[in-house]
Amino acid sequence: MAEYIKYRVPARGVSATKGVAELIEKAEEDGVKTAWHRLLEQQPQCAFGQLGLCCRNCNMGPCRIDPFGSGPTKGVCGAGADTIVARNLLRMIAAGAAAHSDHARDVAEVFKGVAEGRLQYYRLTDVEKLKSLAETLGISTENKDEHEIARELAEVLEGEFGKPGDEPLRMLALAPKKRIKVWEKAGVIPRAIDREICECMHRTHIGVDADPVSLLLHGIRTSIADGWSGSMMATYLSDILFGTPKPIKAEANLGVLKEDYVNIIVHGHNPILSTKIVEVAMSEEMQELAKKYGAKGVNVAGMCCTGNEVLMRLGVPIAGNFLMQELAVITGAVEAIIVDYQCIMPAIVDVAQCYHTKVITTEPKAHIPGAIHIEFNAEKADEIAKEIVRIAIENYPNRPRDRVHIPKHKIEAIAGFSVEAILEALGGTLEPLINALRDGTIKGIVGIVGCNNPKVRHNHSHVTIAKELIKRDVLVVGTGCWSIAAAMDGLMSPKAVDLAGPGLKKVCETLNIPPCLHMGSCVDCSRILIALGALAEALGVDIPDLPAAGSAPEWMSEKAVSIGTYFVASGVFTHLGVVPPVMGSQKVAKILTEDVEDIVGGKFYVEPDPVKAAETIYNVIIEKRKKLGWPL
Template sequence: MTKQPRPVEELSIWADAQAMLTKARKDGVQTAWDRLEAQTPHCTFCDQGLTCKNCVMGPCRISTKEGSKRKRGVCGADADVVVARNFGRFVAGGSAGHSDHGRDLIEVLEAIVEGHTDAYRITDEAKLRRLAAEVGIAVDGRPEMDVARDFVDACYADFGSRRKAIMFTARVPEKRRALWAGLGITPRGVDREIAEMMHRTHMGCDNDAPNTLLHAARTALSDGWGGSMIGTELSDVIFGTPTPRFSRVNLGVLRKDQVNILVHGHNPVVSEMVLAAAREPEMIARAKALGATGINVAGLCCTGNELLARQGVPMAGNHLMTELAIVTGAVEAVVVDYQCIMPSMVQAAGCYHTRFIDTAAKARFTGAIHFDIHPHNALEQARQIVGIAVDAFAERDPHRVDIPGQPVDIMTGFCNESVLAALGGSLDPLLEQVKSGNIRGFAAIVGCNNPKFQQDSCNVGLARELIKRDIMVLVTGCVTTAVGKAGLLMPEAAAQAGPGLEAVCKALGVPPVLHFGSCVDNSRIIHLCALIANTLGVDIADLPVAASAPEWYSEKAAAIGMYAVASGISTHLGLPPHITGSKTVTDLALNGLEGIVGATFMVEPDPVKAAGLIDARIAAKRKALGLPR
């Protein structure tokens, strides 16, 4: 008997997603939900982190059952060692992803300095000079390019092996830096920590689970305070520091009368050039000659977030909307760089007239049209890509086009600089609201969405519960689209907040949920926590703050959670990583880290219960600081 598919209403909370899931079934397009169903039930050994393939004496599956002969692998590793090894490599993978993103931005700045590109330029010279001065580079009276050249060298050095600490650890409160030094987890270099994690998890090396996990923390810190932070800061220098603005979100941002180009991935290096090419008069004239009224560029996932924050480009969707955007039949091209791009999008595009175009040597997709984009050729390549999309418009079948719903307005463009500017250059007005209890604390909701959950139910549910409790929410990445579609990224959403937060938001004209950028921009949030802690003269772990990744799925999310906890920010997860096969590792994550780094992980799939856990944490921190409940 053929198993009937689940009702689309159970898969997503969104009407646009439900409509496209229905259309996908009619059009014969397989989606992530279909593939999850085919993969269920999952292997319980893998789910608990109890499989090891690190050598060819295996693969091994470790059993924790009493009397089992498989309590140890061929090499003798037990459940604790295998789980810790796997989690360490998982964190290393995530740290590598976001930090390599940062390295790409260094290479673009280097190309600008060396005169190898005309397409890119330094947009925020003032920020470049502030950053350079912050890390000890002389800036007074020096030409812009000389300062930039020295800053490029400083950034590259953070990826090496010769430093005792990466440069932005100077932003971290002194108490936290001393704690890291005592534990031996001060991040020294991005590549060094990742390589050492791979070494430690080779057979015959680190076979003490807590020790392996401490290095996982060090590896993640090298990303959060190193690679990711460099990626964020250099994106601001090159493309501009975000400022508050309005935009729109959901599949309704696609246009029936225009050439629709979706940019997808994580790095703005490519998407900024695609946007620039799409705005050129010659390209728009070419589109009009084919019957379109113009060219519409919209974003998916974090590349979309980058353009949203800086350029106000609308967002079509988040991770689980990427296939469904193609199913509208209205997309001429999807242009991708790297990370979080489902290989299935190539097959989905093949069901329509959509061109799927990849642009990075490190992220090729079988069946895609490939462009090898570098700083010296980026704009010319982008023009060719936009030309392909424009030509595809002539092949669109109007009878297969279905763009569901109307776009929702959102407010975007928040960052540390824009927050400080709104407060007159000082955090004191904000901290006064915290001290009074109008804002009881802050929670960052970050990460992905995962087909194991009803799409965005936890992301939106948690945000709504927290603002009711006068906890201001900061969001990045895929959560942005979720809360935006729910109307929480507009000032009017203050009416859904508690009375204290509502009053603050109305006075400032801001939403109770602030968009802080892409996933790499979580580095903005830990930096903001450091700024607040330094202002108050306390450690980050003393602050009434928390983080959450309710519907996470990726290695990068694990690295983010790890560096948040190691920085002193307790972090909620909607589901656990693959560690539950080890009582030692699980107990350390949920309990032991509190006594080591002053923060911990919390796991709870229910958003209301999760809000209660975060609320209790914030209440305890307020009490310890002598603030009213």
Template sequence: MSKMKNTIDPAVNYLLPLAKKAGIETVWDRFAAMKPQCGFGELGVCCRICWKGPCRIDPFGNGPQRGVCGADANTIVARNLARMIAGGAASHSDHGRHIALTLLEVGEGHAPAYRIKDEQKLRSIAEKLNLAPADKDIRQVAKEVALASLEDYSRQNYSIPCNWTKSTMTAERVDKLLDLGIMPHNIDAVIAEIMARTHVGCDADAANILLGGLKGALADYNGMCLSTELSDVLFGTPEPVVTTANLGVLKEDAVNIAVHGHNPLLSEIVCDVALKMNEEAKKAGAKEGINIVGICCTGNEVMMRRGIPLATNYLSQEMAIITGAVDAMVVDVQCIMPAITGVAECFHTEIITTMPVNKITGATHIEFREDSAIDSARKIVELAIDAFKRRDRRKVNIPDYKQTAIAGFSAEAIMAALSKIDAKDPLKPLIDNIINGNIQGIALFAGCNNPRTTHDNNFMTIAKELAKNNVLILATGCGAGTFAKNGLMTQEATEAYAGDSLKAVLTTIGKAAGLNGPLPLVLHMGSCVDNSRAVNVAVTIANKLGVDLDKLPLVASAPEFMSEKAVAIGTWAVALGLPTHIGIVPQIMGSSVVVEFLTEKAKDLLGGYFIVETDPKQAAAKLVAAIKERRKGLGI
């Protein structure tokens, strides 16, 4: 059997041999060293929830079938999964909490670094949340919206649903979630509830634990919804912007600052401040001044709002440093490999951590606070300029690979493009084309990369296959990174890969929107939290058609996922009624009850279900089949 390729990213393939020669270890080396990975862990049947353990269930039936406390494989697998969902929900929602708190400060007239950038959006959110914004001062509206969002972290009445979930769903879905008892009332309480019910000696019924997990996943959805929408208020609602992606965006003659992580509260200010410090960089010898590039979801955030080039996605973050051209990598939260400080030791690169709860040994810590954001950002940029002076030019290897990428397709941007065709009824052209089959369905690609499969390959293979089958493609997160780096967010990709009827529709919309050609093959919707934008579009379509989400020819795919956050996202996609593909075998296979629940029973309860398929061609076929089944259900 031939060895699986590490990646299809040409920039990474250029750098990997150089890393090897220099003796620099990367994620792929560590993954190889980790093999064979623990079979019990892979199946999810290892329990470390109490210190009578660790316990593990023998999957072949010869050894123990129960842990010391008597928990069986079903209980153990379900508990492990629910706790992962809680971890994901905590991460997204903590991010959302910071944004909501900042908006509150803006409303109260503090936080001078921030302002309300999109008043219209703020008012329309207030409208949605039933806050009657019409005659109120904009700062008052900001305060009320922030407080209504923070209520979703503090409400103690179990029978009142979270504001955001309730106001962003179809009515039928709201009822379904209430009926099943999985509508969240308070994000933090739901996360705490999962931790409590999975403590030793509590909930032992796998199906019941999974319902708790579904509620946790919906709490995750609630947190990401408010993160997305309130970020737009503070930093602007994305509009299509042309930029570039892959490591070739680094510049030899500039101070290169990579912003990495997730939360735009920091990166937005770093961008603002850096713009003003160009002259200082030039004085230090950087002819082209300061060049900011993005990595992971922070990269998506600044790409879609500012057109900042995207350097790379999750799995190749170390590669950015290995170019020898990154002067500072500024990180906030989530998906930052602790390995980067070790790689940076071989270069002049400053790794700068900024959050009190996210430090990395070996990094420089510059604490970031909303009230002194500009000062911290200035210190960060100064450190980068200093590091630039120490850069060893002999070690610089910037791969000559970059692609054009059109980013920034928020729900609003999509509606704006459509309204150029039909101003009175913007959705009509989209819906008509779905009904007549020119667009067979819509697929949302999300999630991470994972060395268990060839980096970027599943995303690319499945997307091309779906496009050929006239499926409209949306993308977020590191999947969006894959498509940007590999040229699928271009008009040329539409010409090359879209099926004829999809191409015709994308061309009509693109031309009407003044793009002088088709829309890009993959519409970039943003970071992981921006998956809520896709829900927003789907709910609008569902309401217009008068059906619930589980009737739409809409599918999701996380073909290379790894994080707890991605587990949470996939699970709420199922809860919202979507057939949801995952391309990595999940750590649940040790429990027949859990597998059956998530791949079959969920379909009866919620309409959505998981499709596990590691082969990308097969996965594409299964997604097309799921779309066809939905179309049949609608009689179209």
């Protein structure tokens, strides 16, 4: 079903990643629209929405506040710009925290099933990590077998979501003591994940919380529940179930798709599904089946964060990040795209209809009209994974051979830098890193995270900021779609040390690591928190004192809002490269970019220009070094 392309995309200009432009051009030839085309059709986008000034929270509305003050300054209920903007932001944080934490809940359920011996297809892989988490949470591990420990841990973690009472979240035991004090003083210690998210919805209902300060403080509380418990749990339990990542070589970009293989893409976020698909697809049985259908075998590639999960642990090649999901289908060479949840554009079904690709949804909470729905269930994981992989293989003969175009670009990357792996590279202690920071060989550390957004040039800010920082001897770590962008640009290959400043280069060469470290998926931003916490504690300071910063250059999702907020709440200076919808309230903008620093030690900084942003981030790092009395 080719569509009429009303607005053409300047394909050569919209992406910094090789292979993207040729596929956008192919899309237009094939009569297929992409997110870039739909963004053009959306112009001009609603200015009230951009400023955060529209409210639909009750049916006396929708209400809009006139940003110039000549029209209405209050909604029907009397809510003004400050209230409306803060409420809208709080709802974004709630949705983001919900997505991360509900993902964690799904992993926790499988973990519990394994602990109880109910799930034969999953097992406890990293028992060390299991024990260390249990002990941190006050569960004694003495004289207990691993399943017993896991059962007790599962029970505590289950409580994180909805435990009654006002006791703090148990996972906060992973946070530095100095942070806890700061949060206590600010009154933002989270009690239970679901409770904080639920309270966001309550507070933003018509006629509840109207004070922007109080609303935003609850946003901070909710984000802490995400970062230090929900996302943290997803990371820990995925490591316990599937193994803690270690440095591993893999390839990145659309060129990882193979002309004469059955190509399967795993897309979404939860490793419970993707790991199984990879395992089953690589089995002798499925490889043989593929040969029966005329292919040389089965090739699985990742997309977005679940791609990061299998990249980091299994070395599965990654085909691209968020804005490349449609392009993968447009190659005409993908037999099936298997998805769970988050960041799956409903559009992939429309795009798939123009080729032969089957879109297979697997989650009860994420159906897409037009997709094949095969519900995944951990109890029958292997059987269901086989059924899904078989559909892909049987679809191989339907590939439209005359319309296949796989860009040839792919590049080697080293991924898998969990905190444990970084420590190992350092020889088991933080000392060498601390010394390098202290004497100025490395100036600082920046975590870059987040999505793609067609409003800005695809992957351009991601790689520009990273390059600008490493050249100034700043070590860059990161997750999510940033890490895929960096990998596709070669920044995670050992050769990238040539782009680093002399100090960072020396350190990377000694440790045999690239200057940009892939720390995982969106939920693995929790790894960055752990790393910063450990550094701060080792130095006897608090996170805001560290020469460190965060950046989300091309963010778009509500999850990114939650991540940005918990970075700030954790004391990190956090850059946003796409303006958030808060500019309709000077007060809210000022709280987020100035006042919040006095409360939690971190703050937001908004700058669309990646070169300027990198300069400012670097200057902030230098300021922090000055305060520590370290050489500049």
